[in-house]
Amino acid sequence: MIDLSVSLGPLRLSHPLINASGTLDLFEVAAGLGDAILADPPVAAYVPKTVTLKPRPGNDPPRIVEVEAGMLNSIGLPNAGVEAFVADELPRLLALPRPLILNVGGFAPGEYALVAARLRRALQLHLGGGPPDGPSPSSDEIRAAVGGDLPAWTARVGLELNVSCPNVHSGCMSIGADPGETRVAVEGARAEWPGLLVVKLTPNVTNVVPVAQAAAEAGASAISLVNTFKGLVLDRVTLRPYLGGVTGGLSGPAIKPLALRFVYEVAAAVDVPLIGMGGVTSVQDVLEFMACGASAVAVGAAGFRDPWLPARLAAELGLALEGRGWSLSDLVGRAHRR
Amino acid sequence: MIDLSVSLGPLRLSHPLINASGTLDLFEVAAGLGDAILADPPVAAYVPKTVTLKPRPGNDPPRIVEVEAGMLNSIGLPNAGVEAFVADELPRLLALPRPLILNVGGFAPGEYALVAARLRRALQLHLGGGPPDGPSPSSDEIRAAVGGDLPAWTARVGLELNVSCPNVHSGCMSIGADPGETRVAVEGARAEWPGLLVVKLTPNVTNVVPVAQAAAEAGASAISLVNTFKGLVLDRVTLRPYLGGVTGGLSGPAIKPLALRFVYEVAAAVDVPLIGMGGVTSVQDVLEFMACGASAVAVGAAGFRDPWLPARLAAELGLALEGRGWSLSDLVGRAHRR
Amino acid sequence: MAAEVGLAARAHVNPAPELQPSPRTPPNSGCRLARVAARQKLGSMFVLRLRAPGWPGGAPGQFALLRHEASARFLPRAFSLHAQDGELVSFLIAPVGPGTEELAEAGVGEGVHVLGPLGHGFDLTEILAGTPRRLVVVGGGVGVAPFRLLLDRLTTHAAATLPEVVVLFGFRDDVQAECLAAFEPAVDRLRARGAAVELETICEDGSLGRAGLVTTLLQEVGLSAGDAILACGAHAMCQAVWDLGLAAGGVRAWFSLEAGMACGVGSCHGCVIRLADGSLAKVCRRGPVFGAGEVFGESRHPCAVPGGDR
Amino acid sequence: MAAEVGLAARAHVNPAPELQPSPRTPPNSGCRLARVAARQKLGSMFVLRLRAPGWPGGAPGQFALLRHEASARFLPRAFSLHAQDGELVSFLIAPVGPGTEELAEAGVGEGVHVLGPLGHGFDLTEILAGTPRRLVVVGGGVGVAPFRLLLDRLTTHAAATLPEVVVLFGFRDDVQAECLAAFEPAVDRLRARGAAVELETICEDGSLGRAGLVTTLLQEVGLSAGDAILACGAHAMCQAVWDLGLAAGGVRAWFSLEAGMACGVGSCHGCVIRLADGSLAKVCRRGPVFGAGEVFGESRHPCAVPGGDR
Numbered sequence A, B: 001m002i003d004l005s006v007s008l009g010p011l012r013l014s015h016p017l018i019n020a021s022g023t024l025d026l027f028e029v030a031a032g033l034g035d036a037i038l039a040d041p042p043v044a045a046y047v048p049k050t051v052t053l054k055p056r057p058g059n060d061p062p063r064i065v066e067v068e069a070g071m072l073n074s075i076g077l078p079n080a081g082v083e084a085f086v087a088d089e090l091p092r093l094l095a096l097p098r099p100l101i102l103n104v105g106g107f108a109p110g111e112y113a114l115v116a117a118r119l120r121r122a123l124q125l126h127l128g129g130g131p132p133d134g135p136s137p138s139s140d141e142i143r144a145a146v147g148g149d150l151p152a153w154t155a156r157v158g159l160e161l162n163v164s165c166p167n168v169h170s171g172c173m174s175i176g177a178d179p180g181e182t183r184v185a186v187e188g189a190r191a192e193w194p195g196l197l198v199v200k201l202t203p204n205v206t207n208v209v210p211v212a213q214a215a216a217e218a219g220a221s222a223i224s225l226v227n228t229f230k231g232l233v234l235d236r237v238t239l240r241p242y243l244g245g246v247t248g249g250l251s252g253p254a255i256k257p258l259a260l261r262f263v264y265e266v267a268a269a270v271d272v273p274l275i276g277m278g279g280v281t282s283v284q285d286v287l288e289f290m291a292c293g294a295s296a297v298a299v300g301a302a303g304f305r306d307p308w309l310p311a312r313l314a315a316e317l318g319l320a321l322e323g324r325g326w327s328l329s330d331l332v333g334r335a336h337r338r
Numbered sequence C, D: 001m002a003a004e005v006g007l008a009a010r011a012h013v014n015p016a017p018e019l020q021p022s023p024r025t026p027p028n029s030g031c032r033l034a035r036v037a038a039r040q041k042l043g044s045m046f047v048l049r050l051r052a053p054g055w056p057g058g059a060p061g062q063f064a065l066l067r068h069e070a071s072a073r074f075l076p077r078a079f080s081l082h083a084q085d086g087e088l089v090s091f092l093i094a095p096v097g098p099g100t101e102e103l104a105e106a107g108v109g110e111g112v113h114v115l116g117p118l119g120h121g122f123d124l125t126e127i128l129a130g131t132p133r134r135l136v137v138v139g140g141g142v143g144v145a146p147f148r149l150l151l152d153r154l155t156t157h158a159a160a161t162l163p164e165v166v167v168l169f170g171f172r173d174d175v176q177a178e179c180l181a182a183f184e185p186a187v188d189r190l191r192a193r194g195a196a197v198e199l200e201t202i203c204e205d206g207s208l209g210r211a212g213l214v215t216t217l218l219q220e221v222g223l224s225a226g227d228a229i230l231a232c233g234a235h236a237m238c239q240a241v242w243d244l245g246l247a248a249g250g251v252r253a254w255f256s257l258e259a260g261m262a263c264g265v266g267s268c269h270g271c272v273i274r275l276a277d278g279s280l281a282k283v284c285r286r287g288p289v290f291g292a293g294e295v296f297g298e299s300r301h302p303c304a305v306p307g308g309d310r
């Protein structure tokens, strides 16, 4: 059996397949289709939907629409806010038998640090590792910790900064489109978060490399990409914008070649591990993202057809590697080698 | 019968359907499938493939690959250079019973002016309107002319500046990604070209609006968009880049929602007419691009399936408008109205 | 909820993540590859009967997401459970676009992915517990689909415990109305068990007698206090039906609503509608069957309509 | 070229653009909606016979772009003309991916868009004008496809004017070799007309006797000066065949080559290969049949291979 395990900072994943934020709610699936999915989630690490500082209702309906080889969404980050998240979601998330990568959105670069700090304090309370509501560790303390002794809980929980959502009117994507703002957001979060810090980038930029470099320099331990591509769908009859949020984000197989290009470019430019996503539906797609340089691969909208898809792809990845006689490291970054 | 004619600067088109540069070579089609297409081209205006100052062989093969709902190309602007174009292509182009929109690429902002000047001189020679090889008219003279009396040949021939090709290593797309360079390129060409001046923009940018505004301010009489989206396809077996040019440009239905967004955004920001393109395959697509603000619509890669597609879509557009009781002006920009 | 608390408790017992790779989709996960057992054209609609191994059975008003295994569409499509018999589950489908047309051409033996049963249907226990005077079933177009299963379910109740059942169906034309053939046996069975059942149909174009909407029929049968309405159809129909219910007073009503869906299970937040109180609710999880008041409010001219202010 | 000059001349007569909208695709434009007349499985390949109204007929080695009218693929696919009979035109197809698999499932009566005939085929007039000693036809796998039409065309020549014809086909296995059934009648007809025809087949896995490549057969029949080779198959096969030709000396050869295509007519510049002189040529327009020297050069170990230095 091929060793499929991968490390993302202090998180160890049994295989490279995870879900993309906002596309799999294990508790909702469990409520509808049974608890089995909680006992054995189909992902090597679970990424909940973006949480923000304040509660948000999300955008007006309609919020989704199918297009050729994909869909647009204009969900708009509905969530109950970080306080409710800590109170209602975190306990059951921590009960899952998988590492977590909590996903955080913000509307100004400084918001990420506030949410990160709140989550860290809650985790310290739940899982030990520091006074729950004591003062923040100093930035230096955390930087030291990241290199050396991390609190034990950092092996269970990582953080992903969504600086790339195209469906909100301010912040988020506009932050991730700017290397300077990205740097501020990441530095702020890094100062509050000792563990795995993933920065999720937007492809709606002229050049993603400076943004990725800024994120890495500011302390990101991994980079995930891509979030959705901004697009527009008209109502077929009225020929006016169909989605309540007017524009939306395109995902699905339509964006795969574009997403691969972003992963390929960032892999060549930064040294941190990458989480690749964008239109993954098959094990071939997983191979391609990893060949472009991704250490882990996230299933997004294709999981709507089958919430267990990531687990199936992980099994198929093992077979595919066996068939080729490759180890994971033969695969990762292969497209860059002669 | 609904009046489908549209004006693009001094060019009058019998209907809004044209071809996208690089996707229809009428003379090649005629050589393979018969001369009928030259006597009655399936487009209201004909846009030949990009011509550059110097001859170019184009990129290494393979140059095209199919993906979900589209294709990538990495053609790389092969062409015989403007001198050969003027000698070998222009005469037979001028023999076509349609207005022309010549398409020009450059590898530095200044190149566009050189090619524009060469083409203008050749057209003056062929169609009259000034001393063929005399000195360039001054910039002021041409600006005056654009507002007032244009040489007669400007009703036959327009110019499109391709500042957006993703398949060359320098220039082109990088020019169109930068409002300042776009301004220089357009101002230079405007000084040499009295007629319709279209600027073709790239969607591979964080914000297309400043580029469109720069083009319009620098004298563009129309804006066309979008060129292709930069993407990457791996060889299914080797998992190394498949295309000779490594990356390529994605076109086809996969990009339609993205292209519509760009047209919608530019239409809201600039006052010049737009030529919309990106994934057009059906009359519904034509309606949508026009509703987003396009005055004309170009058929690109879908024309590979049937070179006569633009003519069919024009006929269907007439029927669609009749069915709804709309004039063209009811349609154009509709998505922006409440 | 109990399960979640239980799992939360476990966290402290087993804080380390398990490192084994996950298995493939577990056999009874709600995600099945079914086979087309039969496809029967009924006018402009068709009944698709699938053999879905391990199908657990669902309630009337629940739905499933279907996707042909060779589908060229990205997302699955939602369809109300129409009838079930062990592993066999049927859907009544109107071909209106690419997804439904693919299913309209599915050949016997071909695979269809089925995710379900999903959502909350018509809760007959709750509805009957209110001892309604009559059950007024209102279906418009393909919105009649869930009522075959509903009638079948009523057949399992003792006739004496059942109120009178009034079934009112409205169709565009007589071709659409041909789907009635899928309902008549169920009506007959219910009658045979001694229940009082009335079935009336009307077509917009008058091709089955006079022209009219299903609300024409509803006005004729005359709603009154104590009636319970179970309805499914276009949003405007539901709104009009509830207006009549409010006018009558003392009427309770449940509506099965539609929304574009991606996941069907609550993962994506895509299918929300705006409720009367201004909040948003996922049709796939809280619905698709909603109480009338939640959706349309209790006053006759509600301002908040689903779809919000786009 | 004449046509172009003619049109250029017209420019001065009619400089104003016409303003009438263009008609739809003209009837004899080369772009047709054909109907599947028959589909016959032959081992791992199949023959797709289409009824293409107004089909003008093409030469062996020419091709057409096919796309099922309900195709989920974006681009059409290129296939050599395999046989023709008036409006009926046939293709021998190996299902290797999504596009060919769609065609493998096309039902009788379904529509297939046909663009063609396209490109330059084997120019029999030119080839025979060289009065070759023998015509050595070499096909590998589905690369045998064009040679059915070639044999049919030879049948129209007076047998006395024909050199000996040696047909050498190489297949992966006996299942692939079942497509021979599509060639035997043509060979018989040619023989019946008095031509000397030899047909030999070999399989890589030895399932039809000994194991070997088509070049094994070619070495056995022994090329010598004056032979003319007409070949179609994998690029490596063509290269190996030409190496044998060069070794023999005085051999002429033509190869039908493949490249991914989008337009098939020369519009897109997508299908180029690098020729021996380093230049690039469109397979769809200058080919698909190329002279051996153009592609592989005239020396035995060419450095320039198509595909360039990617």
Ligand SMILES: Cc1cc2nc3c(=O)[nH]c(=O)nc-3n(C[C@H](O)[C@H](O)[C@H](O)COP(=O)(O)OP(=O)(O)OC[C@H]3O[C@@H](n4cnc5c(N)ncnc54)[C@H](O)[C@@H]3O)c2cc1C
Residues within 6 Å of the ligand: A065, A066, A233, A234, A235, A236, A237, A242, C063, C077, C078, C079, C080, C081, C091, C092, C093, C094, C095, C096, C097, C098, C099, C100, C101, C142, C145, C146, C257, C258, C259, C260, C261, C288
């Ligand atoms: C809970 C539930 C139960 C259902 N039960 C049934 C049933 O039993 N039988 C049945 O036949 N149907 C049922 N439906 C409806 C069914 O899901 C749809 O008819 C089906 O999804 C249509 O898919 P399609 O590909 O054929 O059409 P699509 O082309 O996907 O169109 C479907 C709908 O999507 C919307 N839409 C998507 N894109 C656009 C756009 N660009 N402009 C305007 N509108 C757009 C429109 O509302 C359109 O009617 C149900 C739906 C739900 C939510």
Ligand SMILES: Cc1cc2nc3c(=O)[nH]c(=O)nc-3n(C[C@H](O)[C@H](O)[C@H](O)COP(=O)(O)OP(=O)(O)OC[C@H]3O[C@@H](n4cnc5c(N)ncnc54)[C@H](O)[C@@H]3O)c2cc1C
Residues within 6 Å of the ligand: B065, B066, B233, B234, B235, B236, B237, B242, D063, D077, D078, D079, D080, D081, D091, D092, D093, D094, D095, D096, D097, D098, D099, D100, D101, D142, D145, D146, D257, D258, D259, D260, D261, D288
């Ligand atoms: C002039 C000409 C004549 C032909 N005649 C015949 C014929 O008579 N019969 C016949 O069966 N075939 C013929 N072919 C080949 C036929 O066109 C192809 O087999 C067909 O296009 C395959 O399409 P597909 O969708 O089934 O496979 P695809 O999946 O489209 O694969 C087709 C080919 O594309 C390439 N390719 C595309 N994407 C990738 C990628 N990401 N990684 C690696 N490779 C890739 C590979 O070369 C692959 O073999 C001919 C081709 C040409 C150019």
Ligand SMILES: Cc1cc2nc3c(=O)[nH]c(=O)nc-3n(C[C@H](O)[C@H](O)[C@H](O)COP(=O)(O)O)c2cc1C
Residues within 6 Å of the ligand: A020, A021, A022, A023, A049, A050, A073, A075, A077, A103, A162, A165, A200, A226, A227, A228, A250, A251, A252, A253, A255, A277, A278, A279, A280, A298, A299, A300, A301, A302, C268, C270
């Ligand atoms: C319905 C939907 C909701 C999403 N919500 C979020 C979100 O809350 N946070 C986030 O970071 N990304 C979100 N995304 C983006 C995905 O995580 C992912 O980056 C994107 O969909 C590309 O992957 P895919 O093509 O596989 O879907 C969402 C995507 C979809 C389709």
Ligand SMILES: Cc1cc2nc3c(=O)[nH]c(=O)nc-3n(C[C@H](O)[C@H](O)[C@H](O)COP(=O)(O)O)c2cc1C
Residues within 6 Å of the ligand: B020, B021, B022, B023, B049, B050, B073, B075, B077, B103, B162, B165, B200, B226, B227, B228, B250, B251, B252, B253, B255, B277, B278, B279, B280, B298, B299, B300, B301, B302, D268, D270
């Ligand atoms: C094969 C190919 C070649 C192209 N060549 C050119 C070109 O020479 N100049 C140019 O401006 N655009 C070129 N384009 C871009 C198209 O003109 C068009 O902008 C793009 O393909 C989007 O339209 P589509 O999705 O309808 O193809 C090319 C596109 C393709 C597919």
Ligand code: FES
Residues within 6 Å of the ligand: C260, C261, C262, C263, C264, C265, C266, C267, C268, C269, C270, C271, C272, C282, C283, C284, C285
């Ligand atoms: S369809 Fe995804 S939440 Fe309802």
Ligand code: FES
Residues within 6 Å of the ligand: D260, D261, D262, D263, D264, D265, D266, D267, D268, D269, D270, D271, D272, D282, D283, D284, D285
């Ligand atoms: S396939 Fe387009 S040029 Fe040959």
